[in-house]
Amino acid sequence: MVRFLGLITCLALLGTSALLAAAPGDPPIKVSAPLASWRDTAAKKAITDFVVRVTDEKSPDFVPPAERIAVFDNDGTLWPENPMPFQLAFALDELKRRLPNEPTWKDDPAVQAAMKGDLPALLADHYKGLFRIIELTGSGMTTVEFAVRVRNWLATAKHPRFHRPYDRLAYQPMLELLAYLRANGFKAFIVSGGGADFMRVFSEHVYGIPPEQVVGSNARTVYELRENGPVLVKTLQHLFVDDGPGKPVGIHQFIGRRPIACFGNSDGDLQMLEYTTIDNPRPSLGMIIHHTDAEREYAYDEKPKSSGKLVKALADAPRRGWIFVDMKSDWSEVFADGSASSGQKP
Amino acid sequence: MVRFLGLITCLALLGTSALLAAAPGDPPIKVSAPLASWRDTAAKKAITDFVVRVTDEKSPDFVPPAERIAVFDNDGTLWPENPMPFQLAFALDELKRRLPNEPTWKDDPAVQAAMKGDLPALLADHYKGLFRIIELTGSGMTTVEFAVRVRNWLATAKHPRFHRPYDRLAYQPMLELLAYLRANGFKAFIVSGGGADFMRVFSEHVYGIPPEQVVGSNARTVYELRENGPVLVKTLQHLFVDDGPGKPVGIHQFIGRRPIACFGNSDGDLQMLEYTTIDNPRPSLGMIIHHTDAEREYAYDEKPKSSGKLVKALADAPRRGWIFVDMKSDWSEVFADGSASSGQKP
Numbered sequence: 001m002v003r004f005l006g007l008i009t010c011l012a013l014l015g016t017s018a019l020l021a022a023a024p025g026d027p028p029i030k031v032s033a034p035l036a037s038w039r040d041t042a043a044k045k046a047i048t049d050f051v052v053r054v055t056d057e058k059s060p061d062f063v064p065p066a067e068r069i070a071v072f073d074n075d076g077t078l079w080p081e082n083p084m085p086f087q088l089a090f091a092l093d094e095l096k097r098r099l100p101n102e103p104t105w106k107d108d109p110a111v112q113a114a115m116k117g118d119l120p121a122l123l124a125d126h127y128k129g130l131f132r133i134i135e136l137t138g139s140g141m142t143t144v145e146f147a148v149r150v151r152n153w154l155a156t157a158k159h160p161r162f163h164r165p166y167d168r169l170a171y172q173p174m175l176e177l178l179a180y181l182r183a184n185g186f187k188a189f190i191v192s193g194g195g196a197d198f199m200r201v202f203s204e205h206v207y208g209i210p211p212e213q214v215v216g217s218n219a220r221t222v223y224e225l226r227e228n229g230p231v232l233v234k235t236l237q238h239l240f241v242d243d244g245p246g247k248p249v250g251i252h253q254f255i256g257r258r259p260i261a262c263f264g265n266s267d268g269d270l271q272m273l274e275y276t277t278i279d280n281p282r283p284s285l286g287m288i289i290h291h292t293d294a295e296r297e298y299a300y301d302e303k304p305k306s307s308g309k310l311v312k313a314l315a316d317a318p319r320r321g322w323i324f325v326d327m328k329s330d331w332s333e334v335f336a337d338g339s340a341s342s343g344q345k346p
Numbered sequence: 347m348v349r350f351l352g353l354i355t356c357l358a359l360l361g362t363s364a365l366l367a368a369a370p371g372d373p374p375i376k377v378s379a380p381l382a383s384w385r386d387t388a389a390k391k392a393i394t395d396f397v398v399r400v401t402d403e404k405s406p407d408f409v410p411p412a413e414r415i416a417v418f419d420n421d422g423t424l425w426p427e428n429p430m431p432f433q434l435a436f437a438l439d440e441l442k443r444r445l446p447n448e449p450t451w452k453d454d455p456a457v458q459a460a461m462k463g464d465l466p467a468l469l470a471d472h473y474k475g476l477f478r479i480i481e482l483t484g485s486g487m488t489t490v491e492f493a494v495r496v497r498n499w500l501a502t503a504k505h506p507r508f509h510r511p512y513d514r515l516a517y518q519p520m521l522e523l524l525a526y527l528r529a530n531g532f533k534a535f536i537v538s539g540g541g542a543d544f545m546r547v548f549s550e551h552v553y554g555i556p557p558e559q560v561v562g563s564n565a566r567t568v569y570e571l572r573e574n575g576p577v578l579v580k581t582l583q584h585l586f587v588d589d590g591p592g593k594p595v596g597i598h599q600f601i602g603r604r605p606i607a608c609f610g611n612s613d614g615d616l617q618m619l620e621y622t623t624i625d626n627p628r629p630s631l632g633m634i635i636h637h638t639d640a641e642r643e644y645a646y647d648e649k650p651k652s653s654g655k656l657v658k659a660l661a662d663a664p665r666r667g668w669i670f671v672d673m674k675s676d677w678s679e680v681f682a683d684g685s686a687s688s689g690q691k692p
Contacts, residue, residue: 143598210603
């Protein structure tokens, strides 16, 4: 796979209508014991120590439930981002699916580059081609139409290595962590470079995170009252890329409170980790998922296959007190059932 | 008071840091009986009938708790907007307070107009002067500094008619309605033309609505890691005015689900009412607070004193099935204790 570092920063905007987001019914996450897939290592202890500390009403570090905000990156933190961010896989599949019915597309240089798999061409000239692909596949339709397309894709597409639907690749230890935090009065938000409209289609049934707790890249929709009802049409206007320094900006805009716990995996999470942990008047926890497990998942940091470069946050972690989760040694399971780890190595 | 219709549409952006928003402690709303300040009229019955209908698990109209989203306008719906929107009062007070220490301000035509109370001049040329006032008083500082200023203002300023702090002017029946909906599994959001950063300072202690459930006008902040910690600096870039057709846009962007209940009072809420009630696959309720009580509050619709013009939504209500709340006949109390109604008439 061609390497396209830092790609996630411009994967903005395919984006949802969460109208269609969640199948009502059973809670999405079943956990037998708290943090059952976490081995008894320092990472697990850091989590449980922190939670005990902020939930003990007699502790000077007690944090009222309303302020127990936890933020999670998505790609590489809650599910994989290899061989490419899942949202890019969606965009390329959408391009192929719609191409026969879009006669004007085939002469578009960006479409031609995408069809040839020529990612350097897509990324040249400040990601011009990639933005064009995002524009073609993620704007000009209503939010409801877009959500239907994402749902249809999730129902049919499979991950090339793990051979299962993309929305069945959430990390089991992270699902347990979400459940554990929820059980302790935390409110968990996704804060991701991925498109909000894309993530909201699956966030509730995969993570138990409702659409209103998903902060992602977004652009402004346009309201129209049509004959058969009101719609919101997706555009690329006022694009907001919720990555890097954009993450604290998105946290303030959407949540309006400083988090006390932050989970990320790459330099795109650096500023969100800073905003959570540096000079926070409340106790805080910053954690970095380190991809160290080529056997069961992937191993990378400074040279990822696609997005997920981890250099600056890796270097800053010791002086900031951020704690690493070593995927290989800290997690007894990676995926919700063992089958995914039987996938071929990349 | 000079009339400045439609003003709320540009009152955007003074806007929070909810860091400082809520005093932890007792729940903010004390209600003895559900909807105790609502008389037994059609409006109250419409509310209770709707809530029973969507919460009865045996009903075909049952709505799962996660989808019980209710949206509330703020100015004129949860508290008054006369003689001017409270946020405008804040901006003018801020201007006066800071003027002695800002030597460059006194030659600014917008400042001069504001100091003279010349609102027509502020509103001329597409609200150019007003935006300048908002820029001077609501940008260029950190979100934390801004929140401190709003808090200080709330602690000292008093409403000119009711002679009490602005944050003690929430409508008692609406506080009861919020509590009633919460008790029935609803999640209530403010969706207001007011600045998010402004409203989040008081939304939790006044309404019991946490900052992450406040959707308002906003602009993009800029992240900086300073020597004494991370900050977000307020700007007017990418201004979003959460009013009129902007309200469904804001609802989608921040909540990502279609509401099933909507409460407003002016034409600025028209599209939010449409988005909630027209062709919604779920049962829905649209209500309009009609200001009919000059004795205890104010009486206006097509000719408000300041913001809050109600013409189009008034005309559309019958065919849309939107229900009016007649403040004078439907509410036995307007404010949390009787004292406010002893204020002089406007």
